[in-house]
Amino acid sequence: MRKNKGILLGKALLIAALLVVILSSASCVSRTGASGWSGSTVDSGTVYVASAGSLAAINSSNGVAKWERGLPEDASSGGASCGTGTASSVVYANPVVDNGIVYLGTYSGKIHAFNVDNGNLLWTYPSEGYVQGIIGGLLINNGIIYFGAVGGVVAALNIATQEIVWHYDTGDTLWALPSISGDTLYIASFDKKLYALDIGNGEEKWSEPFQTNGPIITAPVFSNGTIYIGSLDRSLYAIDEDTGEKIWSFSTGSSTDNPPEKWFWATPVIANGYIYAPNMDGHVYVLDVRDGKLVTTLDLGNSVSSSPILLSGKVVVATQDGRIYSINTENQSSILIKSLGMTVISSLTGSDGIIYIHTKTEEKIYAVNAESGVTIWQYEID
Amino acid sequence: MDIGAIWDVVALQPMINVLIALSDILFGSFGLTIIVLTIVIRGVMYPLTRKQLNATKAMQTLQPKIAELQKKHAKDKQKLAAEQMKLYKESGVSPAGCLLPMLVQMPIWIALYQSIMRVLAVTPDSFLNLSQYLYSWPIVYSALPVNDNFLWLNLADPDFLLAILVGASMWVQQKMSTTASTNPQQKAQGQTMLIMMPLMFIFLSLTFPSGLALYWVVSNIITIVMQYFVTGGWGGLSFAINRNPSRGNRPDKRDKKLKERVAEVEQVKNKDVKALQADIVSIDTANEECGDESGREERQDSRGGYKTSFDRTRQKPRGGKSRRSKRR
Numbered sequence: 001m002r003k004n005k006g007i008l009l010g011k012a013l014l015i016a017a018l019l020v021v022i023l024s025s026a027s028c029v030s031r032t033g034a035s036g037w038s039g040s041t042v043d044s045g046t047v048y049v050a051s052a053g054s055l056a057a058i059n060s061s062n063g064v065a066k067w068e069r070g071l072p073e074d075a076s077s078g079g080a081s082c083g084t085g086t087a088s089s090v091v092y093a094n095p096v097v098d099n100g101i102v103y104l105g106t107y108s109g110k111i112h113a114f115n116v117d118n119g120n121l122l123w124t125y126p127s128e129g130y131v132q133g134i135i136g137g138l139l140i141n142n143g144i145i146y147f148g149a150v151g152g153v154v155a156a157l158n159i160a161t162q163e164i165v166w167h168y169d170t171g172d173t174l175w176a177l178p179s180i181s182g183d184t185l186y187i188a189s190f191d192k193k194l195y196a197l198d199i200g201n202g203e204e205k206w207s208e209p210f211q212t213n214g215p216i217i218t219a220p221v222f223s224n225g226t227i228y229i230g231s232l233d234r235s236l237y238a239i240d241e242d243t244g245e246k247i248w249s250f251s252t253g254s255s256t257d258n259p260p261e262k263w264f265w266a267t268p269v270i271a272n273g274y275i276y277a278p279n280m281d282g283h284v285y286v287l288d289v290r291d292g293k294l295v296t297t298l299d300l301g302n303s304v305s306s307s308p309i310l311l312s313g314k315v316v317v318a319t320q321d322g323r324i325y326s327i328n329t330e331n332q333s334s335i336l337i338k339s340l341g342m343t344v345i346s347s348l349t350g351s352d353g354i355i356y357i358h359t360k361t362e363e364k365i366y367a368v369n370a371e372s373g374v375t376i377w378q379y380e381i382d
Numbered sequence: 383m384d385i386g387a388i389w390d391v392v393a394l395q396p397m398i399n400v401l402i403a404l405s406d407i408l409f410g411s412f413g414l415t416i417i418v419l420t421i422v423i424r425g426v427m428y429p430l431t432r433k434q435l436n437a438t439k440a441m442q443t444l445q446p447k448i449a450e451l452q453k454k455h456a457k458d459k460q461k462l463a464a465e466q467m468k469l470y471k472e473s474g475v476s477p478a479g480c481l482l483p484m485l486v487q488m489p490i491w492i493a494l495y496q497s498i499m500r501v502l503a504v505t506p507d508s509f510l511n512l513s514q515y516l517y518s519w520p521i522v523y524s525a526l527p528v529n530d531n532f533l534w535l536n537l538a539d540p541d542f543l544l545a546i547l548v549g550a551s552m553w554v555q556q557k558m559s560t561t562a563s564t565n566p567q568q569k570a571q572g573q574t575m576l577i578m579m580p581l582m583f584i585f586l587s588l589t590f591p592s593g594l595a596l597y598w599v600v601s602n603i604i605t606i607v608m609q610y611f612v613t614g615g616w617g618g619l620s621f622a623i624n625r626n627p628s629r630g631n632r633p634d635k636r637d638k639k640l641k642e643r644v645a646e647v648e649q650v651k652n653k654d655v656k657a658l659q660a661d662i663v664s665i666d667t668a669n670e671e672c673g674d675e676s677g678r679e680e681r682q683d684s685r686g687g688y689k690t691s692f693d694r695t696r697q698k699p700r701g702g703k704s705r706r707s708k709r710r
Contacts, residue, residue: 034505092506107506135506173527175506190527213524233523252520263513263523280513305510345510 034107036090039307039346040356040365043097046116047349047356050091050104051363051381055112057102057119060351063367063377067119071104072112093137093177094347098159105134105147111157125162131155136177136219139185141199148174148187154197166202170195177219177267181241186227188216194229196244206244212237218267218307221275223289228275230264236277236285238292248292250277250285258297260285267307267347269315271329276315278304284317284325286332298334300325307347309355311370316355318344324355326370337373340366390515393493394500398515399522401501406525413532416498416593420600423494427487428608434483435612438559440475495597501528502593504538530593537593544595545587549580551602556580558609558616 040049046066047058056068071089090107097103101122102114109130113122125131132149139146144165145157152174155167172191179186184205188194193209194216214233221228226247227239235251252259262280269276274295277285284298302319309316315327322340327333342359349356354376357366367376405415424431447469455462470476503509509527516522530537535544556576587595610616 035507037507215527232526252518261518262516265510265513303514 034090035360036092036107037345037360038091038358039094040349040358041095041097041102042349042351042356043102043116047365047367048095048097048102048116049356049358049365049381050093050095051358052091053089054382055095055102055104055114055119056365056379056381057116058365058379060354060356060367063379065379068382069114069119069121071106072110072121072124092135094349096138096140098140101159103138103140103145105138107133107135109133109149111138111145111147113159123162125157135175136217139178139180141180144199146178146180146185146199148176148178148189150174152189152191154178154185154187154195154202156199156202168195168197168202168204173215175217179219179222181222181227184241186220188218188220188229188231190215190217192216192231192233194220194227194239194244196241208244210237210239210244210246214263217265221268221270223270223275226289228268228270228289230266230268230277230279232263232265234260234262234264234279236260236264236268236275236287236292238289250287250292250294258283258294262303265305269308269310271310271313271315274329274332276308276317276327276329278306278308278317280305282319284308284315284327284334286327296332298325298327298332300334306344309348309350311350311355312353314370316348316350316370318348318357320344322359322361324357324368324373337370338368338375389493393489394497395515395517397493397497398500398512399517399519401497402516402525402528403519403521405501405528406521410525410529411532412501412528412530412537412593413535413596415528416537416596417600419494420597421604423490424601424604424608427490430483430487431605431608432612435609437476437483439613440473444469444473444475491601495594498593498597499591502530502538502591503527504591532596535592535596537596538591540588540590541592541595542588544592544599545584548587548595548598548602549584551599551606552583553580555602555605555609558606558613 036050036052038050040047042048042060045060047060049056049058050071054068054070057066058064059066071091091104092107093105095102095104097116100116102116104112104114106112109132111125111131111134113124114120115122132151132153134147134149136148140159143159145159146154147157148154148170150173152170152172153167154170154174156165157163158165170187170189170191170193172189174187174189176188180199183199185197185199186194187197192212192215194212195209196205197203198205212231212233212235214231214235216229216231218230220239222241225241227241228236229239230236233251235249237249238247239245240247250260252261260279260281260283264277265280266278268278270289273289275287275289277287278300279285280303282300282302282304284300284304286295286298287293288295300317300319300323302321302323304317304319306318306320308318310329313329315329316337317325317327317334319325320343322342322344323336324338324340325334326337328335340357340359342361342364344357345360346358350370353370355366355368355370357368358364359366363381364378365381366378368374369376401412401415401419404419405412408414408418448466451462451465451469455465500508500512500515503512512526516526535541553576556579560572560576583598587598
């Protein structure tokens with residue numbers, strides 16, 4: 001009888017375990033967890049790149065690591081919970097270098113400062129506890145770190161004192177990287193608005209924030225007093241820097257044969273009077289910055305979420321499936337220069353004719369010649 | 383196209399887009415959307431659910447006979463199987479009737495809760511991933527991201543109270559569909575599952591976003607209501623309540639009423655018999671005094687008069703019994 005009971009209990013446990021596996025495979029596991037998509041930064045011949053749990057400094061000419069440091073253990077806000085994702089040491093933001101220090105904002109809500117020479121941790125803000133998760137990244141200007149936190153707060157942190165100078169609560173999720181033009185900080189929010197704040201005190205500068213029809217997660221770019229920003233409402237907007245008034249917009253409603261069908265996730269690039277705006281529908285829309293007229297549409301054949309760069313007079317774009325295209329800014333023709341065959345989501349970085357691509361698959365960073373497409377070196381981050 | 387891609391196109395994409403669009407219509411409340419869509423889907427699948435519940439009920443009614451067969455053919459498994467099949471055939475019950483409708487509904491349930499998870503997009507990675515499922519409907523793009531605040535809940539985070547509700551509703555639902563098995567092995571297995579399943583779902587609810595737990599609670603409540611109306615009562619749950627040791631052996635309302643009725647009948651019967659006996663004595667005395675035959679008729683009349691009363695005492699229990707039979 002006791003043996004029978006044991007068998008029955010075993011059977012019940014087996015059924016229960018099976019059910020857990022089925023449920024988990026159907027949702028938790030197949031749902032992508034928080035793994036991060038940090039890009040890289042190039043400064044003084046060194047490429048700094050972060051992955052889940054570590055930060056590496058790599059010699060840009062030969063791909064040899066100068067140092068690699070594990071990120072301080074973060075007690076995750078989400079714990080091991082499948083639902084909230086593991087926030088521990090996950091990094092979405094690019095590292096930023098300023099004055100001999102490399103700064104990194106993490107998804108768990110910490111800002112770490114490392115010595116550029118040896119990777120030693122100098123300080124962490126806050127030393128205890130957490131600010132809200134940082135996804136967009138850090139912007140440094142005159143000794144102040146500006147950042148937007150997931151919970152909706154835009155904050156200015158004094159590097160010298162490691163104290164918050166001011167903060168502004170947008171009231172909604174913030175994923176975007178802020179941008180500065182003059183003495184104004186621009187930051188977009190999930191609440192579908194673009195805010196213009198005084199960099200000195202965080203006060204709003206426009207009578208009201210600029211409103212779109214979808215969340216905005218990209219940083220704005222500037223040209224001749226105009227802000228250009230893409231939104232998840234499938235529109236690209238040109239806004240007056242001073243007044244926050246719309247100048248033009250390009251969207252699904254625009255009279256074109258090939259309107260944008262998906263999100264403007266990547267930050268656009270401006271070159272030679274044209275704006276190059278990649279879309280997740282696999283196209284790069286080239287528009288005249290003055291009136292938003294569509295000049296041409298380049299079909300890259302795969303979704304683009306990685307922000308492009310302007311390198312040696314060419315716009316370099318990476319598709320999610322790892323194909324790297326170079327667009328001639330004179331005639332808007334594109335050529336495929338490299339196919340990595342790996343997922344690319346993080347923004348590209350470039351310097352001296354070399355493109356640095358951090359792939360999501362295998363956590364590798366590739367240095368690729370922007371002209372020939374030849375891989376100069378690759379480095380796998382631990 | 384692999385099976386995963388087919389699943390995405392056929393099941394996930396439509397469900398995800400409907401969820402997002404519906405949340406925009408329902409005042410931007412994703413919690414309300416989960417509730418409404420769960421009710422709609424369960425409503426659409428009601429014919430299948432009813433079939434399944436009826437088949438389960440039919441199986442339950444056969445349990446005593448099956449137990450008898452098991453007892454009778456305990457040593458001959460082949461014979462037992464053959465007899466069981468014969469019984470199913472004779473009773474017009476198909477064991478697959480319980481399973482098949484459930485299997486048909488399963489992909490829809492899975493699609494619904496996978497969609498809920500994807501639309502909630504609790505991490506940046508999952509939000510980015512969501513883009514590949516979106517149709518080009520303008521409403522979908524303006525509705526995102528969905529509002530994950532509902533009542534006291536943040537639907538993207540697990541919630542303890544909701545997890546308890548998931549476990550409790552699952553226990554009730556399971557208990558309603560259980561039968562008092564005479565087979566100790568089946569009984570033990572049923573008991574283990576009855577506890578294990580709610581516990582497991584409590585654990586899962588504490589692990590997944592509460593949006594999913596909300597779906598489970600709503601789905602369980604709908605199943606409880608359907609079970610109540612289709613199978614005509616609380617099933618195994620009422621059995622459990624009646625046998626609940628904390629309530630002792632307190633008879634249920636119906637038993638109490640029956641006992642009261644029987645006592646009343648007995649009382650009336652005794653009273654009528656005494657009255658009858660007294661009447662007979664007085665009539666006999668009168669007849670003896672008058673000495674004619676009319677007294678017999680009168681007695682008959684008197685008996686006829688008493689007949690009504692007396693018959694009532696005899697009919698009442700029958701009438702009561704017949705009404706009870708009808709109720710059953």
